[in-house]
Amino acid sequence: MFSRLITPTTALILSLALLATAALPSLAQEGSEHLVVYSGRSEGLIGPLLEQFTAETGVTVDVRYGATAEMAATILEEGGNSPADVFIAQDAGALGALAAAGRLLPLSSDILERVPEAYRSAQNLWVGLSGRARVLAYNTTLVDEATLPASILDLTNDVWAGRVGWAPTNGSFQAHVTALRILLGDDATRDWLAAMQANGTVAYDNNRAVLQAVIDGEIAAGLINHYYLYPFLDTNPDLPVRLYYFPEGDAGSLVNVAGAGIVNTTRHPGLSQRLILYLLGRSAQRYFATATYEYPLVDGVDPDPRLTPLNLIAASAIDLSDLADLQTTLDMLAETGVLP
Amino acid sequence: MHYTDAIRQQARRLHQHSTAQHRLRAADVRPLHIFAVVVVSLSLLPLGYLFLRATQAGADSIAFLLSGRVLGVLANSLKLTAAVALSATTLGLLVAWLTTRTDIPLRRLWLISSPLPLAIPSFIGAIAYIALLGPRGIIQQVLSPLGVQELPSIYGFPGAWLVITLFTYPYVLLPARAALLRLDPAQEETARSLGHSRWSVFWRVTLPQLRPAIGTGMLFVALYTLSDFGAVALLRYNAFTRAIFQQYTSSFDRTRAAVLALVLVALALALVSLERRVASSASNYRAGGSSTLRQFPLVRLGWWRFPALTFMAALIGLGLIAPLAVLVSWATQAVHSSASPLYSALAQPAANTAAISAVTAVLVSLAGLPLALLARQQRSPLGGWLVRLAYLGNSLPGLVIALALVFFAATYLPALYQTFALLILGYAIRFLPLSIGATQSALAQVNPCYEEAGRSLGLPGWQVNIRITLPLVRPGILGGAALVFLNVAKELPATLLLAPTGFKTLTTQIWSAHNEAQMSQIGVPALLLIATSALALSLILARDRGAEAG
Numbered sequence: 037m038f039s040r041l042i043t044p045t046t047a048l049i050l051s052l053a054l055l056a057t058a059a060l061p062s063l064a065q066e067g068s069e070h071l072v073v074y075s076g077r078s079e080g081l082i083g084p085l086l087e088q089f090t091a092e093t094g095v096t097v098d099v100r101y102g103a104t105a106e107m108a109a110t111i112l113e114e115g116g117n118s119p120a121d122v123f124i125a126q127d128a129g130a131l132g133a134l135a136a137a138g139r140l141l142p143l144s145s146d147i148l149e150r151v152p153e154a155y156r157s158a159q160n161l162w163v164g165l166s167g168r169a170r171v172l173a174y175n176t177t178l179v180d181e182a183t184l185p186a187s188i189l190d191l192t193n194d195v196w197a198g199r200v201g202w203a204p205t206n207g208s209f210q211a212h213v214t215a216l217r218i219l220l221g222d223d224a225t226r227d228w229l230a231a232m233q234a235n236g237t238v239a240y241d242n243n244r245a246v247l248q249a250v251i252d253g254e255i256a257a258g259l260i261n262h263y264y265l266y267p268f269l270d271t272n273p274d275l276p277v278r279l280y281y282f283p284e285g286d287a288g289s290l291v292n293v294a295g296a297g298i299v300n301t302t303r304h305p306g307l308s309q310r311l312i313l314y315l316l317g318r319s320a321q322r323y324f325a326t327a328t329y330e331y332p333l334v335d336g337v338d339p340d341p342r343l344t345p346l347n348l349i350a351a352s353a354i355d356l357s358d359l360a361d362l363q364t365t366l367d368m369l370a371e372t373g374v375l376p
Numbered sequence: 377m378h379y380t381d382a383i384r385q386q387a388r389r390l391h392q393h394s395t396a397q398h399r400l401r402a403a404d405v406r407p408l409h410i411f412a413v414v415v416v417s418l419s420l421l422p423l424g425y426l427f428l429r430a431t432q433a434g435a436d437s438i439a440f441l442l443s444g445r446v447l448g449v450l451a452n453s454l455k456l457t458a459a460v461a462l463s464a465t466t467l468g469l470l471v472a473w474l475t476t477r478t479d480i481p482l483r484r485l486w487l488i489s490s491p492l493p494l495a496i497p498s499f500i501g502a503i504a505y506i507a508l509l510g511p512r513g514i515i516q517q518v519l520s521p522l523g524v525q526e527l528p529s530i531y532g533f534p535g536a537w538l539v540i541t542l543f544t545y546p547y548v549l550l551p552a553r554a555a556l557l558r559l560d561p562a563q564e565e566t567a568r569s570l571g572h573s574r575w576s577v578f579w580r581v582t583l584p585q586l587r588p589a590i591g592t593g594m595l596f597v598a599l600y601t602l603s604d605f606g607a608v609a610l611l612r613y614n615a616f617t618r619a620i621f622q623q624y625t626s627s628f629d630r631t632r633a634a635v636l637a638l639v640l641v642a643l644a645l646a647l648v649s650l651e652r653r654v655a656s657s658a659s660n661y662r663a664g665g666s667s668t669l670r671q672f673p674l675v676r677l678g679w680w681r682f683p684a685l686t687f688m689a690a691l692i693g694l695g696l697i698a699p700l701a702v703l704v705s706w707a708t709q710a711v712h713s714s715a716s717p718l719y720s721a722l723a724q725p726a727a728n729t730a731a732i733s734a735v736t737a738v739l740v741s742l743a744g745l746p747l748a749l750l751a752r753q754q755r756s757p758l759g760g761w762l763v764r765l766a767y768l769g770n771s772l773p774g775l776v777i778a779l780a781l782v783f784f785a786a787t788y789l790p791a792l793y794q795t796f797a798l799l800i801l802g803y804a805i806r807f808l809p810l811s812i813g814a815t816q817s818a819l820a821q822v823n824p825c826y827e828e829a830g831r832s833l834g835l836p837g838w839q840v841n842i843r844i845t846l847p848l849v850r851p852g853i854l855g856g857a858a859l860v861f862l863n864v865a866k867e868l869p870a871t872l873l874l875a876p877t878g879f880k881t882l883t884t885q886i887w888s889a890h891n892e893a894q895m896s897q898i899g900v901p902a903l904l905l906i907a908t909s910a911l912a913l914s915l916i917l918a919r920d921r922g923a924e925a926g
Contacts, residue, residue: 072877080892100794100877101888106625113630113783117790119877133628205626241612244893252512362628370445376614 069095071307074111075124076104076207077294081328082124088323089314095307104130104207105362111139111299121302122311124165127211127292131162132360140297144309150316151333155293157357164293164356165315166324167331169349170212171279172288173250173265174257184280188216188259188288189228191235198236201246201258204374208243208261211292214365218354219287222368229372239374251277263329266340284350291351292359294330407838408746412762415743419769419805422780423641429783430634437635446639453602453615453643456536461598463541465590468548471691474684476556479674481681486688491546491917493695495909497866497883498543499606500902503890504699505539506530506610514702536613540601542695547600548593550917555589556582561672574675591654599647602640603773605869610890616640617775621869624779634783637776648771703906706899713896722885722900729881729905732796733864736803737857743804744811744856749841751812752819763812770809777805778873799874803864810863811856818852819845855916862912865905 075082079101086097100107100120108130111118123140125131134140140161148160155164172191174184178199185191191200203209216225238255240246246258247265262279269275282288296315298308314320321332331339331346339345369375430437440446474480475487493501508514509530516527528534559582567577605617612618616636623633677684747766750759769777781802785793792798822845830844831837846853868883875884882901889897 078892079888080894098877103625105627109624109628109630110782110786112628114786114793117786117793119794130628205622207626210626248512254511366627376448376612376619 069093069304069307071095071097071121071304071311072119073097073099073122073124073311074107074120074299075099075101076107076126076130077101077124084327085315085320085323088319089311093310093314095310097311108133112137114301116301118299118301120299121304121308122296123299124294124296124315125162126207126294127359128162128164128295128356129211129214129359129362130207131157131295131297132357133362134297134299135159135161135357136360139300141300141302141305143298143312147309147312147316150335154353155291155333155356156295157297158355159357162295162297162357163312163316164295164333165312166294166321166328167291167333167346168208168294169262169281169331169344169346169351170208170288170290170292171260171262171281172257173247173260173277173279175250175253175255176276176278178253178256181278186283187286188282189286191237191257192228192231194235196235196257198238199256200232200235201238201240201249201255202232203240203242203246203260204369206242208292209259210362210365210369211359212259212290213369214359214361215290215292215352215354216287217361217365217368218358219352222364226368226372229368229374233373247277251275262343266329266342269342279344281344281349285352286350287352289349289351290354291331291346291349293333293356408750409758409762411746412750412759412766415747415808416762416765418801419808420765422777422784422805423772425784425788426634426637426641426776426780430631430638433631437631440632441635441639446636449614449616449619449636450639450643452533452613453640456533456540456608456613456615457598457601459533459537460540460544460601461594463537464545464597465548465594467541467545467691468550468593469552469586469590471545471549471688472552472556474688476553477672477675478677478684479681480677480684480688482685482688486692489692489696490688491550491913492692492910493543494546495906495913496543496696496699497606497868497905497909498540498604499610499868499883500703500886500898500905501543501699502535502539502607502610503886503898503902504702505535507702507895508698509535531612533613535611536608536615539607539611540604542691543607544597544600545695547596548590551589551593552586555586559585559672564672588654592651595647595651595654599644599651599771602644602647603771603775605773605775606887616643617773617869620775620779624873630783633779637779640773641776644771644773645768648768700903700906703899703902706896707903708899709896710899721897722882722904725880725882725885725901726904728879729865729883732799732803732879732881733861735796736800736807736864737861739800740804740808740811740860741815741853741857744808744815745846745853747808748812748815748819749845751816766812767809769805770807772806773869774802774806774867775869775873777802778870782873794874794876796876796879799871799876799879802870802874803860803867806867806870807860807863810859811853814852814856814859815849816852818849818855821852822848858912858915862909865908 073086079099083099086099089095090097100110102110104126107123108125111120111123111134114120123131123134131140135157140157142160143163147163148156151163155167156162172184172188183195185193185196190196213225213229216228220228238249240249240258243260243264246255246260247268249255250258251268257280265277265279268277296312298305298312302308316334318334318337321334321337324330325332325337325339329340329343331343366375471486471490475483475490480486506513509516509527511526511529513527513530516524519527530538563585564577564581567581568574572580602615603617605621608615609618609621616639620633620636620640623636624630627633744766747763751763753759781798782793785798789798792801826844826848827840830840835843865881866883868887871881871883872887875881882905885901886898886905889895889901
């Protein structure tokens with residue numbers, strides 16, 4: 037009877053399916069030492085480092101990649117069920133939000149003392165792994181250095197109408213707007229956003245697209261993170277683009293960090309500390325300096341020589357944990373029409 | 377010819393007669409009911425939770441719901457849905473007419489190639505079109521020596537409209553073509569002989585007969601547009617799916633994503649009930665069996681054949697050749713740049729896609745079978761309700777199902793959270809109706825005499841099902857499984873949200889390669905997916921043709 041039911045085709049499909057079921061769970065291997073990382077940094081940037089960690093320590097790492105805010109929201113949504121051990125974020129705000137919700141464990145002192153105070157949580161709940169400066173990239177054929185604005189607030193002037201780009205959906209941009217709210221107050225920030233919008237500031241999908249548009253001369257200048265420029269310079273050192281750091285005391289100048297914290301529901305606090313220590317080790321920090329062109333945060337590892345040294349940037353003095361109030365920023369961006 | 381036709385009609389009459397008399401006894405179906413209740417409640421529970429999650433915030437949710445932003449998104453979605461439905465219907469109808477009724481040169485070529493854009497998932501089409509028409513895209517680079525500095529932006533409404541139309545018009549073309557082939561030339565000839573012009577015959581005789589087929593296709597396109605995530609997200613048109621995904625990924629608070637998702641569910645359900653109404657009226661229109669039909673004489677296009685040829689060439693060029701050319705050029709780039717470890721990077725995602733699609737296809741077919749058996753039993757109101765509920769899944773956008781499952785499992789099913797079980801459940805909710813539908817139509821062809829015979833020989837009900845019914849409907853089940861396989865392989869948003877940590881498929885690879893602007897990495901996986909789709913599509917089209925002929 038069953039021979040009619042199971043013909044060669046059916047048999048083939050069934051055996052394929054069986055084979056597949058056998059293959060699938062091999063992913064969820066329960067190795068002796070195993071970490072789950074939620075990463076707001078993309079695989080291209082952090083993947084090689086984590087593989088290196090596995091190669092050196094034998095600890096397998098499963099990484100869930102996504103946007104930084106998405107990963108933070110996922111951990112919040114998961115509550116006590118979160119499988120995440122370590123959270124790696126593109127900006128300090130998301131770490132601040134998890135810290136404020138009581139979702140991060142205090143870090144050990146050997147981790148904390150490696151990183152300057154300005155770039156870690158005052159409550160010892162997260163550390164920066166690498167620094168990223170907000171800058172104005174400008175096209176040197178379109179902008180005379182002498183005419184660069186003294187303040188980010190001046191980008192609303194007529195001379196900049198339709199000539200500036202930004203990336204409103206980008207987490208680093210949103211964190212910068214949150215910083216502006218802290219430094220200038222909500223009303224002034226809302227006015228600035230509305231004025232920028234009215235001035236024809238051009239929205240792009242991400243920092244890279246803003247920079248490309250500056251290089252192409254589509255726009256004269258754009259607000260980006262500093263490190264996007266260097267891969268472009270590596271392929272063509274003569275590009276007519278420079279980075280401008282807003283001067284001391286201006287809200288345009290901000291050094292944010294990509295950082296990490298340990299989720300409070302982890303079952304592997306020791307291994308998690310070990311991973312973060314590894315990311316603050318010399319080889320990982322050198323990786324950030326040479327592969328992603330960010331600022332290493334640990335003593336004794338130098339940034340790319342083309343970068344303006346961190347101590348020469350007159351960054352606004354704010355507690356990076358305070359960047360946690362993303363929702364108000366998002367509402368403000370929507371209200372002013374910057375976000376659709 | 378006439379002789380065999382007569383036999384076939386006689387057989388059909390007998391068959392209908394016995395179907396009407398056929399009744400399963402209640403005792404046969406009780407285990408089926410229990411199984412079906414489990415399957416259906418598994419699919420609906422998460423949606424219930426989505427409702428809870430959205431209403432938890434109470435006043436905040438209502439304020440957000442009534443804010444200009446939600447209304448704006450609603451307007452965007454409705455505008456795009458209506459526009460695509462109209463343009464896809466116009467295109468589909470025109471192509472159906474040109475390829476069945478006219479002497480357009482190269483008719484066979486157009487006949488075969490015109491449904492093929494269906495094989496290109498819309499998000500892949502969108503990526504190709506951004507490369508073609510985007511800022512600094514291929515077309516702009518070609519035109520820039522001619523002084524064209526800027527093309528009209530592909531982003532927003534125009535791009536989403538163009539791309540979704542190009543890859544969905546076959547949903548109207550296929551039923552319209554089938555309906556055109558089924559019409560009786562006598563009616564049109566009569567109208568002509570009564571003095572109507574050709575144009576007036578089309579409007580007053582042909583079109584009304586096509587209306588049910590077109591209506592169903594059009595509503596399907598509308599539902600597709602409403603649920604489509606990839607194209608609107610990539611082309612940055614702020615329709616519901618994009619807005620939901622943005623709330624989901626860029627905010628720490630997900631209540632708003634849940635609120636938006638609920639509104640989208642309501643819209644989708646409204647569309648589906650409209651579709652049901654059209655589909656049920658469709659049966660009244662079905663003219664006599666294909667067996668009695670003569671061929672229509674072909675309309676001579678004369679000088680019109682030049683614009684007609686241009687139109688068809690442009691359509692195939694835009695819907696098939698252009699996107700494929702972009703993907704092939706990326707693929708060759710990737711193959712030639714020895715730096716990227718292409719094969720090692722793709723082997724795992726390709727194997728994952730094949731594995732997860734195959735497993736899901738088998739499980740969904742197994743789960744769908746009892747529901748299809750229940751649906752056949754007309755005197756079971758519970759069964760009818762269960763099947764109707766199961767059909768809901770297919771009208772829900774993949775993004776919404778995934779969102780509901782994430783919410784639900786993160787809180788109540790931690791053991792299933794981020795596992796293959798949950799991913800497969802998400803696919804199953806969405807694609808179960810495909811399997812049920814295919815099995816149902818196969819069941820409809822089964823002559824109950826065989827089953828009656830089995831029963832009269834003393835076989836218990838479940839054995840009748842397994843030993844007699846199942847072997848008879850096996851081709852239908854396999855067809856349904858192929859459909860499920862194809863759709864799982866192409867699925868993007870549910871895979872993005874539900875995949876276990878570290879599990880990569882071809883679709884998620886394409887998505888992340890696009891996000892990281894590594895275009896050359898998109899070519900090969902995209903072509904692999906399209907090849908799979910094309911294979912499944914050709915199987916399905918061949919089966920339809922077979923069904924039509926036999």
